Amino acid sequence: MNKKLLHKTLRPYLIYSVLILMISAPVFYFATEELYIEDVDDTLLLHKKEFLKHAAPTLKFTDIPAWNRFNRDVKLESGKQLITDTIYFTTYFDTLDAEIEPYRELNFPVTIQGKPFIHSERISLVETEDLIKNIVFLFVAIISILLTGLFFISKKLSQNLWKPFYKTLQQIESFEIDKINQPEFANTDIEEFNRLNASIVKLIEKNTAIYKSQKEFIENAAHELQTPLAVFQAKIDTLIQRADVTQEQSEILESLNENVSRLNRLNKNLLLLSKMEHESYSGRQSILLSNYIQKNLEFFTEQAKAKHLIIQMDLQNDLEIKSNPVLAEILISNLFLNAIKHNIEDGQILIVIKGNQLIFSNSGRNVPLNTNRLFNRFSKANPSEKGTGLGLSIVKKIADINNWIVLYQFENNRHSFVISF
Amino acid sequence: MKLLLIEDEKELAIGIQKYLTDKDFVCEWANNTKAALDKIAIYDYDCILLDLMLPDGNGFEILKEVKFQDKADGIIIISAKETLEIRIEGFNLGADDYLTKPFHLSELLARIQALIRRKNFKGSNIVGFNEIQIDILSKTVKVGDKIIDTTKKEIDLLLYLIGNKNRVLSKGAIAEHLSGDMADMLDNHDFVYAHIKNLKKKLMDAGSSDYIKSVYGLGYKWKHE
Numbered sequence: 001m002n003k004k005l006l007h008k009t010l011r012p013y014l015i016y017s018v019l020i021l022m023i024s025a026p027v028f029y030f031a032t033e034e035l036y037i038e039d040v041d042d043t044l045l046l047h048k049k050e051f052l053k054h055a056a057p058t059l060k061f062t063d064i065p066a067w068n069r070f071n072r073d074v075k076l077e078s079g080k081q082l083i084t085d086t087i088y089f090t091t092y093f094d095t096l097d098a099e100i101e102p103y104r105e106l107n108f109p110v111t112i113q114g115k116p117f118i119h120s121e122r123i124s125l126v127e128t129e130d131l132i133k134n135i136v137f138l139f140v141a142i143i144s145i146l147l148t149g150l151f152f153i154s155k156k157l158s159q160n161l162w163k164p165f166y167k168t169l170q171q172i173e174s175f176e177i178d179k180i181n182q183p184e185f186a187n188t189d190i191e192e193f194n195r196l197n198a199s200i201v202k203l204i205e206k207n208t209a210i211y212k213s214q215k216e217f218i219e220n221a222a223h224e225l226q227t228p229l230a231v232f233q234a235k236i237d238t239l240i241q242r243a244d245v246t247q248e249q250s251e252i253l254e255s256l257n258e259n260v261s262r263l264n265r266l267n268k269n270l271l272l273l274s275k276m277e278h279e280s281y282s283g284r285q286s287i288l289l290s291n292y293i294q295k296n297l298e299f300f301t302e303q304a305k306a307k308h309l310i311i312q313m314d315l316q317n318d319l320e321i322k323s324n325p326v327l328a329e330i331l332i333s334n335l336f337l338n339a340i341k342h343n344i345e346d347g348q349i350l351i352v353i354k355g356n357q358l359i360f361s362n363s364g365r366n367v368p369l370n371t372n373r374l375f376n377r378f379s380k381a382n383p384s385e386k387g388t389g390l391g392l393s394i395v396k397k398i399a400d401i402n403n404w405i406v407l408y409q410f411e412n413n414r415h416s417f418v419i420s421f
Numbered sequence: 422m423k424l425l426l427i428e429d430e431k432e433l434a435i436g437i438q439k440y441l442t443d444k445d446f447v448c449e450w451a452n453n454t455k456a457a458l459d460k461i462a463i464y465d466y467d468c469i470l471l472d473l474m475l476p477d478g479n480g481f482e483i484l485k486e487v488k489f490q491d492k493a494d495g496i497i498i499i500s501a502k503e504t505l506e507i508r509i510e511g512f513n514l515g516a517d518d519y520l521t522k523p524f525h526l527s528e529l530l531a532r533i534q535a536l537i538r539r540k541n542f543k544g545s546n547i548v549g550f551n552e553i554q555i556d557i558l559s560k561t562v563k564v565g566d567k568i569i570d571t572t573k574k575e576i577d578l579l580l581y582l583i584g585n586k587n588r589v590l591s592k593g594a595i596a597e598h599l600s601g602d603m604a605d606m607l608d609n610h611d612f613v614y615a616h617i618k619n620l621k622k623k624l625m626d627a628g629s630s631d632y633i634k635s636v637y638g639l640g641y642k643w644k645h646e
Contacts, residue, residue, distance in 0.1 A: 226501030227430050230523035234436030237526040240589045240639050241440075250638040254591075257639075261593040264523055268605045275504065299603060302574075306611045326505070330606070337606050386608045 005165075006158050013154060017147045024143070029136045036132065037104065040123050041087060044106040047074075047121055048085075052110065059112050077118045082109040090122070101126050164188035168197055175204065177211050178277055219274040222267050229267065232260050262386065269390040272330070273377070276397050281324040289319040289358060292332050293351060300336045308346050315353045321421045323402050331398045334391045335360045335417055341387060342415065350414075361409075361416035368410035375406070422537065423464070424448045427457040427483060428472045428499070433522075437470070440526040440588075441533070454478035458486060466493045467540075468533050471516070473500040473507070481514060488515040495536040499524070525594035527585045534584045550583045550645075552629055564627035574599060575620045582633065582643040591640040617641055 051074075059067070064076050085108040091100045105122040164186070171183035182204065185197035239245075240253050275281070293313070304311055321328065339349045339362035347363035365381070373379040375396040378389040395417070399406045405420040422445055428434040429452050441448045449464075451457035454477045461469075461483070469487060473480035480498065487493050498511045501522040508519050517536050520529060538546060538557065546557040554563040555576060562571045562579065571579070581598050582590065595617075596610035621633045634644045 223501060226522045227433065230501070231430060231432040231436065233523040234433055234440070234526055237591075237594070238436050238439055240591060240636075245639075247637060250636070254638040257591045257593055260523075261597070262608065265605050265608065268521075271503075272605075281505070296603075299600065302612050302615075303607070303609070305615065306609070329602075333603055333606050341609070388608065391606065 005162060006155065009158055010151070010155060014151065017150070021140070021143055021147065025136065025140055028139055029132065032132050032135055033128075036128050040104045040125070040128070041106075044087065044104065044121055044123060048106060048108055048119070051119060056110055056112060061113055061115075064112070064117075073123065074119070074121045076110070076112070077120065078115065080118050081116060082107060082118050084109075089125075092122070102129070161190070164190065164193040165196070168193070168200065172200065177208060182208070215274055215277055218270060222271040222274065225263075225267050229260065229264055233264070236260060262388070266388045266390070269388050269394060273390065273394060273397055276327070276394075276401060281327050281401070283324055284322050285325055287321050287323055287325055287328050289321055289328075289332075289353060290315045292328060296329070296333060296336070300333075300340065303337065304340050304343075304349065307340065307343055309340060309343055310346075310348045312348065312350045313352075314350065317353060317355070319353050319356065319358065319421065321402075323398075327398045327401070331395055331419075334395050335419075338362075338391055338395075338417070339415075341385075342381070356421045358419045358421070359416055361414045363413065364415050366413050369408060369415065371408055374408055422446050422467045424468050424470065424533070425457070425460055425464075425466045425493070426450045426470045427452075427454075427475070427480065428470070429453060429475050430472075437526060437529065441530060452476075454480075454483060457483050461487055461490065461492050464492075467537060468495045468497065469493045470529070470533075471496055471498050473498060473502055473511075481510065484511070484514045484516060494540045495533075497529075497532055497536060499529070525591070525597065527581070527588060527590050527594050528598055531581050531584045531598065535580075548580060548583065550586070550632075553579075553583075553624070555579060555583075564624060564629045567627045569623050569627045571620070571623060574616060575623070578616055578620055579624075582641070586643040586645050589636045589639050589642050593640075595640065 059076075064078075068075050085106065087104070087106045090103050090105050092103055093099075094101050102125040103122040104125055105120060107118055107120045110117050110119045168185055171185060175183050183200075185201065188194055188197070236253060236257055240250075240257070245253065293315075297311075301311060335358075336349075339360050342364045343349065343362050344364060349360070349362045352359040352361070369381055370379075375392050377393045379393075380387060380389045396406055398404075399419060402421075407418045407420070409416040409418060424441060424446055426434055426437055426441075426448055428437070428450070431452065434450050434452065438448045438450055449460060449466075451460050452475075454475050457475075469483075471480045471483060475483075480500070484496060484498075487496060495517045496515065497518040497520060498516045499520045499522060500507070503519075503521040511519055517539075518532050520532060538548070548555045548557065552565050555561075556563075557576075557580070560573065560576055562569050562576060578595070578599060581595065592610045592613050595613045596607060597604040599613070599616065600607050617633060617635075621631070624633075625631055632643050632645065634642045636642050
């Protein structure tokens with residue numbers, strides 16, 4: 001699946017942030033704890049110094065029971081020998097809270113009135129734990145707020161940053177080379193986007209110019225061919241009047257005649273196509289579609305007779321369309337003739353008006369047509385057939401001009417062209 | 422009948438002149454605006470065939486001049502340039518018909534005859550050929566005193582054949598004449614045969630001579646010895 005540009009930039013940010021958060025939270029926790037323990041150790045050592053300096057020289061044996069009794073966390077013990085200071089973690093059972101609580105304890109040897117004692121002091125770590133937990137929680141909260149903030153800010157920023165890009169994209173998407181309106185790009189304050197816009201404008205201008213000259217070429221070529229074709233036609237018309245034409249010559253003339261008229265049709269249809277691109281068929285009127293079909297039905301029935309085709313109509317409702325009347329007639333005629341031309345002997349043609357759709361469906365060869373090339377100029381199902389190969393591209397062009405949709409369907413061995421108005 | 426052909430393409434002009442010239446028509450030719458205006462100033466014409474693209478000017482100028490001087494009965498524009506705008510401008514300036522190049526000479530003749538019939542219309546409009554009489558207004562065909570039942574297309578075909586009598590008409594030319602604007606889309610001309618056959622049968626059943634002859638490989642001919 002394609003991702004949006006915005007998501008592409010945001011994703012690494014997001015992954016990075018979450019990763020950092022996940023790593024930093026425990027690291028922060030342990031670091032804070034470490035620092036705090038260090039702090040507790042310093043306090044214990046300071047107390048030791050104070051004790052040795054102020055209390056120890058004046059302390060007597062008789063004071064010791066009282067000392068031990070009134071000091072909760074400091075004890076003096078006799079009998080045991082200790083060579084150096086020891087500092088360690090330990091736990092005591094708190095009878096009031098009925099909990100085992102963590103402590104940090106410092107033992108060091110001390111001499112009172114000549115006798116060795118062990119001085120032990122402990123500091124509860126219960127509050128410390130809570131503190132650390134609180135700090136960590138606070139830390140996580142702050143970081144989270146920071147990250148969410150960053151996420152939204154960068155999202156917003158990216159959106160703003162890419163706005164000119166999306167505008168350009170939209171313009172290009174709605175651009176059609178055969179329409180007059182050129183895209184207009186607003187100036188941005190970002191150099192890269194200005195460059196992009198400038199190159200697109202250049203590209204479009206160049207392509208439009210090429211397209212225009214091609215179009216003009218087709219039109220001019222078709223126009224220029226008219227006169228020589230007229231001479232050609234006139235000469236053949238004159239030649240066939242001669243009384244001394246032999247059978248062989250008349251066969252050649254017949255073939256010439258057929259081909260000049262085919263050339264003629266090709267030329268006229270090409271002209272029609274390029275004229276439609278010039279929008280010289282803009283005058284729109286309301287047209288009742290069924291009237292148009294009925295009007296030409298006699299002509300088409302006559303055309304269908306050779307193949308013994310059955311024409312059926314199913315006009316379910318009146319469909320009124322807005323179009324240039326000449327083009328509407330050309331559209332219907334082309335669809336009709338198409339249905340006749342590609343039909344089989346004793347085949348059928350069904351014309352349906354349903355809702356806003358006009359459907360021409362006909363029997364024919366039992367293979368679906370190639371939809372990719374169907375509406376292209378000079379695309380023929382059978383290259384050797386006599387048609388111009390322009391009929392369906394004219395249909396498509398007329399539909400495009402009027403913003404109608406043409407669809408081809410192949411169902412139950414029936415070829416259908418559906419025009420949605 | 423006197424015609425003026427204004428056309429700069431020599432080959433085409435010769436072809437048209439040759440086809441139109443028989444005992445009914447005198448066809449003069451001018452190949453530029455100046456020559457055309459000179460001729461128009463001196464003579465009156467029944468019909469002018471006017472090409473729009475001329476080496477020394479636009480055919481519309483001639484059209485305006487002809488209408489201003491009232492020098493012709495009818496004007497048919499024959500042009501390679503065909504847009505709706507030009508067509509409309511042509512008709513607005515007073516042209517009677519518009520034929521786009523390339524065309525069949527037989528078609529041109531049929532148009533000229535139709536135009537002259539319209540212009541010379543005096544109460545009735547009947548085209549006759551021996552025992553056959555066609556009333557164009559009421560769309561009826563009589564063989565002798567017998568009215569025969571014909572379709573609009575068949576009358577059209579009959580007029581076309583009689584108008585081009587003794588000339589070979591190719592199947593394509595007949596098909597194009599009968600299908601009008603639809604001709605450009607049509608690539609099968611077989612329907613002509615059915616029309617010819619029906620018309621021939623109806624005429625002969627009513628007692629007319631067999632005028633419609635098929636010319637091998639080429640088409641049909643209204644033959645009058």
